[in-house]
Every structure is written in C-alpha cells, then in structure tokens.
Amino acid sequence: MLFLYNIGIRLYGFAIGIAAFFNPKAKLWREGRKKQFIRLRKALEGNQAPVIWFHTSSLGEFEQGRPVIEHLKANHPEFKILLTFFSPSGYEVRKDYDQADYIFYLPLDTKRNAQRFLKIVRPQAVFFVKYEFWYHFLNETQKANIPMVLFSAIFREQQFFFKSYGNFFRKVIRNYTHIFVQNQISVDLLTNIKVKNVSIAGDTRFDRVKAIADKLEKFPIIEQFINGQLTFVIGSSWWRDLAIIVPFLNDFGTPLKTIIAPHEINDNEIERLQNVLKKKSIRYSEGKTMDLTDPNHLKQLQESDVLILDNVGMLAWLYQYADFAYIGGGFGEGLHNTLEPAVFDTPVLFGKEYDKFQEAIDLVERGGAFSVKDREELEAVMNDLYFNEEKRAKAAKVCTDYVLENLGSSDKIYQYFEDKIYKPQN
Secondary structure (H helix, E strand, O other), X not given: OHHHHHHHHHHHHXXXXXXXXXXXXHHHHHHOOOOHHHHHHHHHOOOOOOEEEEEEOOHHHXXXXXXXXXXXXXXXXXXXXXXXXXXXXXXXXHOOOOOOOEEEEOOOOXXXXXXXXXXXXXEEEEEEEOOOOOHHHHHHHHHOOOOEEEEEEOOOOOOHHHOOOOXXXXXXXXXXXXXXXXXXXXXXXXXHXXXXXXXXXXXXXXXXXXXXHHOOOOOHHHHHHHXXXXXXXXXXXXXXXXXXXXXXXXXXXXXXXXXXXXOOOOHHHHHHHHHHOOXXXXXXXXXXXXXXXXXXXXXXXXXXXXXXXXXXXXXXXXXXXXOEEEEOOOOOOOOOOOHHHHOOOOOEEEOOOOOOOHHHHHHHHHOOEEEOOXXXXXXXXXHHHHHOHHHHHHHHHHHHHHHHHOOOHHHHHHHHHHHHHOOOOO
C-alpha cells in the first residue's frame, strides 16, 4: 500500500506541474514550492528559539488554527511559529500573517522531503488542523519523537480509516500523540479502531468567530449601500449555489439589499454574475472610488440592489449587516463557514449537502439554519423569514446561543500543550 501511496503522491505532483501551464492556482502551487528548502533553511538560519509548527490545508483550516496560534503566541512570545499551507487559497491570502514567524507551503509528502523539512525546522511540537494525514510527515515526526496534535478533527463512518481495507490509513492516524475531535461519534469511531489518545475539545472556529465579533470593523460603503433595508449576505458562493439564488433574486419583488461574495474572485466570473442578474449591481471596488459626499455617487450606490464583493478578507465582518445569510458550498464543493454569520444573530441558509459539518447539522436541528435543495425551497424559506419577523428573531437567537455554548476549544488545546508538551528552556 505504501508503494501505491508513493506513486500516487508523485503522480499528483506531476499532474499539478502540467496543470500549472494553464491553471493559475496550480501555477501558484508549483511556484510556491520552488527552492523551498533553500528558502526554509535561510529563514531559520541562526534561530535558537524553540519552533512550534502549525500546518493547515487551506484558508478555512487556517481560521480553525488561528485561535490556538494566537493563544500560544500570547503566552509564549519566546516561541517561533512556523505555519505551512497545502493550498494556494490559504497561503496567498495569509502569507503576511503577523502572528507566524515563518510561512511556507508544505512540501510534497515524500520520505526525503519530510526528513529534510524536520532536519531544518527541528520543531518542539507539531499541530495539524482538521483533516491532515500525510503518511511521511506523520511517520517521520513520530520517529523523531516530536509530539503531534491533531485538533478540530471530525470523523465519519464512511471514511477509509474505518473500512476493511483501511489498515494502512489506520497506521497513519495512530502516529498522532493526541487527537482532539469535535464530537462523541468521532471518539467512538476512533476507539473502535484502537486509537485511544483522543478526546473531545469541540471546534476552534467558535472561538475565532467570537473574536471577530468582538472586534468589529465598520464599512461606510456597505452601510450607505444598505441604507436601512433588510439585507441578504451570500458568502463564498459557487455557481451551483448561484443557479438557485440568482433566479430567486431576479424575481423577488420586495425591497431587499443583497451582498454577494463569490468564492472565485476574478473579472470574468464577476462579469458573468452581473450579466445574469436582472437587478442593478455594483462592485465593492467601484464603491471605493466614489465620493460619498457627492449626491450623484451616493444615489448610484443606494439605488443598486446587489453589491458584489470583489476582494478577500472582508466577508467575515460583513455578516454584521445581514438579516439573512446564505453560505456557499452546499451542493458538493464543501460547505463554507456557517458560524461566521451565526455569531452575528443571523439565520443561515445553505444547500442540501451538509452532513459532514457538525455545526450545520446542529443549527438545522435547532431551527437556526435551513437547508434548501432548489430555488423553490430557497424562495419558501426566504419568504417565511422575510415576512415573519418573530421567526427570524427566533432563528437568530438560536444561532447566537449555539456559538456562545461552544466556546473554549482553543483553551483546551492550549492547556494540553502546557500540561503535556511544554518544556521550559533553561
């Protein structure tokens, strides 16, 4: 099985190299890994401080890791933080993150790469977030007796760890020193395959969204665009989401301001979106060029029905303006963060595929979130929430209460570090 894994990893790297000639993300993936060991060695040259290595696959996992990074950095400023990403969508957005001392792409998972990486970095501890099961990195780290923690993990019976053919993958996961999971189902599944070093800590994203809500940023352009009207914020939307959202918006005859944050932000995609919208739309970047003291500019902004967010980094704060929110990815791409609107007293809608996301399951069961499979269901839920203020307020309270009930995950993980891993320097 290891032979097949190694072949698969190398074929993956080769395929990315080919795709880089015509795919911008693949090009970033390839270019970001060029001469990375030379750059890594140079960055850490002369460092005498202990290094803690955090790895997150992409931007969503980074947001889960962030509360733990910042908790650890605040209490141990003497540590150096190394942060790695697998995906360009994480690295390119957070490569200037000021709480990490070193930020790199994760090298391709080969035995030689893992050994070279660990020899340069010499981490005192390793933290991986949610779904990270790279055979060679985990195996070589374990062989070097370096503590490894996986946190905010969640497991399902359908995963290959729990199949009859999953012995290879079960060996991989047993390399972790400790695994913090989100729910009891995950504990039971891991216990059944003889993984004993597991406990429930919840999801660190609760702590992250609460930190965002506690440090609000205001956006005058957004406030002028909304102008006191009910507002629908659509976050991280894919085209399969927009296929039901756009027809609904085009036919919705009651006043409603809409903010759309597409998952893919480029001129072609945004132009395509504006072309299918029948209502007047404006890009956020256009609003930034306006003089809001000019009545003509202000009129243009306020008469627009849809504002398209064409930048990265603002979305989490924009849910403060939402009366309803729709989170993209629920039609197969992977549901994005439903907790970002939930923390702002906002009922949440999303597509039909959400069973891999504990927070979405919980919010639907409690009545704070609503899953829709087509345009008709979207219209029915939106009409109900729009015209029934009491129901909207009840759903909003469910969301906020749910977030507040689940805070503290990052404290548990940090305390494990203090109790089980931390070794004071002489």
